[in-house]
Amino acid sequence: MTLSPQVVNLVYLIAATLFVFGLKGLTHPRTAVRGNLLGALGMLLAVVVTLLHKDIVTYKYIVAGFVVGGVIGAVLAMKIAMTAMPQLVAVFNGFGGGASTLVAGAALIETQMTPGIPPSLQMTVSTVASGLIGAVTFWGSMIAFGKLQGLVTERPVRYKGEQVVKIVLLLISLYLGYLIVQDPYQTTNYWILVAVSSVLGVLLVIPIGGADMPVVIALLNSYSGLAAAATGFVLNNNVLIISGSLVGASGVILTNIMCKAMNRSLANVLFGGFGEVQESAAADDIYEGKVKATSPEEVAMLLDGARRVVIVPGYGMAVAQAQHAVRDLFHLLESRGVEVEFAIHPVAGRMPGHMNVLLAEADIPYDKLKEMDEINPTFPQTDVVIVLGANDVVNPLAKTDPNSPIAGMPILEVDKAKTVVVIKRSLSPGFAGIPNPLFAADNTLMLFGDAKKMVQELIAAIKEM
Amino acid sequence: MVDFVTVLTIFVLAIFVGFEVITKVPPILHTPLMSGSNAISGITIIGAIISAGTQYTTLTTTLGFLAVVFATINVVGGFLVTHRMLEMFKRKD
Numbered sequence: 001m002t003l004s005p006q007v008v009n010l011v012y013l014i015a016a017t018l019f020v021f022g023l024k025g026l027t028h029p030r031t032a033v034r035g036n037l038l039g040a041l042g043m044l045l046a047v048v049v050t051l052l053h054k055d056i057v058t059y060k061y062i063v064a065g066f067v068v069g070g071v072i073g074a075v076l077a078m079k080i081a082m083t084a085m086p087q088l089v090a091v092f093n094g095f096g097g098g099a100s101t102l103v104a105g106a107a108l109i110e111t112q113m114t115p116g117i118p119p120s121l122q123m124t125v126s127t128v129a130s131g132l133i134g135a136v137t138f139w140g141s142m143i144a145f146g147k148l149q150g151l152v153t154e155r156p157v158r159y160k161g162e163q164v165v166k167i168v169l170l171l172i173s174l175y176l177g178y179l180i181v182q183d184p185y186q187t188t189n190y191w192i193l194v195a196v197s198s199v200l201g202v203l204l205v206i207p208i209g210g211a212d213m214p215v216v217i218a219l220l221n222s223y224s225g226l227a228a229a230a231t232g233f234v235l236n237n238n239v240l241i242i243s244g245s246l247v248g249a250s251g252v253i254l255t256n257i258m259c260k261a262m263n264r265s266l267a268n269v270l271f272g273g274f275g276e277v278q279e280s281a282a283a284d285d286i287y288e289g290k291v292k293a294t295s296p297e298e299v300a301m302l303l304d305g306a307r308r309v310v311i312v313p314g315y316g317m318a319v320a321q322a323q324h325a326v327r328d329l330f331h332l333l334e335s336r337g338v339e340v341e342f343a344i345h346p347v348a349g350r351m352p353g354h355m356n357v358l359l360a361e362a363d364i365p366y367d368k369l370k371e372m373d374e375i376n377p378t379f380p381q382t383d384v385v386i387v388l389g390a391n392d393v394v395n396p397l398a399k400t401d402p403n404s405p406i407a408g409m410p411i412l413e414v415d416k417a418k419t420v421v422v423i424k425r426s427l428s429p430g431f432a433g434i435p436n437p438l439f440a441a442d443n444t445l446m447l448f449g450d451a452k453k454m455v456q457e458l459i460a461a462i463k464e465m
Numbered sequence: 466m467v468d469f470v471t472v473l474t475i476f477v478l479a480i481f482v483g484f485e486v487i488t489k490v491p492p493i494l495h496t497p498l499m500s501g502s503n504a505i506s507g508i509t510i511i512g513a514i515i516s517a518g519t520q521y522t523t524l525t526t527t528l529g530f531l532a533v534v535f536a537t538i539n540v541v542g543g544f545l546v547t548h549r550m551l552e553m554f555k556r557k558d
Binding site for chain 2: 015016019020022023024026027028029030032033035036037039040042043046047050051053055056057058059061062064065066068069070072073074076077078080082085088089092093095096098099100102103105106107109110113120121122217218221224225227228229231232233234235236237238239240241242243244245246247248249250251253254257344346351352353354356357360361363366369371
């Protein structure tokens with residue numbers, strides 16, 4: 001059966017519409033599941049109608065690709081631990097970008113089959129864009145995955161003249177692109193372009209530190225969309241262009257939100273090398289004689305008299321896999337009539353929304369998860385704040401010290417609560433590499449230890465009362 | 466040239482639609498938004514299918530096959546993991 005191009009394009013239009021409705025569904029937790037299913041339905045329609053394309057002569061390789069990719073994708077998606085979600089998203093971004101590069105490359109080679117009809121300028125320019133962006137996305141994502149998985153150092157890798165190296169690589173890529181546009185039949189240039197862009201992708205992400213990963217992942221997300229859109233220009237295919245630009249826009253919005261939440265520009269995140277180890281001499285002055293250590297029993301007594309408790313989770317909670325213990329603490333406190341809420345900083349964790357996913361996994365109702373702007377005014381009426389593996393996002397220096405690397409970053413103003421309990425292994429600095437005066441504040445108690453173990457001991461102590 | 470302007474128009478308008486829709490996604494759903502939108506960017510799968518199925522040359526078929534694998538991981542994995550996450554956000558009664 002073959003379909004006329006009009007019918008095919010109509011079905012593609014329906015698919016694109018379903019993608020838009022799908023994304024619209026994601027605006028509320030109640031409609032989100034259906035939204036995602038609508039998106040998947042759109043994809044299914046687009047794939048089925050494409051399988052009926054008149055030029056397809058064999059299904060062998062297509063089916064083989066479906067089976068291999070489908071099994072890998074399904075196993076990854078079903079087996080992955082929620083704490084490893086940032087890595088997985090990074091990997092998926094990478095594969096999307098990689099696929100775009102390969103498709104554009106194949107399309108370029110196919111133009112050689114009809115030497116009489118040279119490829120249009122639109123096609124060659126967009127092929128170059130697809131090759132460049134796709135390769136950067138693929139290798140950048142692989143490095144991001146490596147960093148999040150602990151295979152590549154989380155610290156920024158810096159070297160002398162690194163900005164120059166990156167600019168030179170970009171210029172070489174653009175020059176190769178120019179050559180391809182000039183003479184599309186020299187397809188070797190395309191693969192050299194892909195190779196150079198791959199190196200560029202590695203070098204762009206490797207100098208970025210672990211806590212800046214939310215920005216990087218959002219940006220790579222945007223790139224994977226743009227690569228798909230560029231491939232759409234290569235193939236003159238509307239559904240690719242529409243879907244690609246939807247995803248591109250989504251990534252840009254998230255990137256912007258993440259940058260704002262750190263009061264830093266995108267250029268600063270990408271090229272600033274934030275999070276290099278900086279020795280701070282001031283740490284001793286700030287902490288000396290002022291830090292008060294406490295015990296689970298003491299905190300249990302504090303919680304016993306509390307009416308309102310706010311828990312502030314950070315990356316430390318994810319590392320310690322403490323979300324289920326936190327859920328138990330949440331239920332225990334609620335059963336004793338305490339009002340408990342969670343304060344979520346936009347950049348807590350390693351990707352946008354990381355903390356929300358972990359807490360949702362532990363069955364904590366989403367209406368208990370509060371955004372920064374919503375919860376900040378409530379801290380003065382809060383009896384106890386429990387800071388669990390968060391550091392820079394509660395550092396008051398952001399507001400008081402204009403020379404601090406985190407100056408101007410919006411923070412959770414936990415220091416305004418009556419008592420702050422910080423559960424942390426030691427006084428070591430957070431990602432920004434600076435001491436945190438909160439730990440030495442009069443109303444702060446430090447509960448030193450592993451997040452999960454301390455929460456469990458806290459639960460035991462409350463139950464014994 | 467007319468063709469190019471038409472597809473460019475679609476591109477620009479779709480970006481506006483994207484901005485309008487996605488600005489309304491609340492922060493608690495940002496991770497599913499990323500994985501879900503990422504699955505949508507796996508739409509390159511349709512280009513991959515054609516490259517893998519047309520058999521112009523061994524090279525294009527190989528590239529097409531690899532692209533189908535990559536894009537299928539992206540699509541299947543992306544929608545599934547998003548579904549898994551969103552199920553957790555459903556209100557427990």
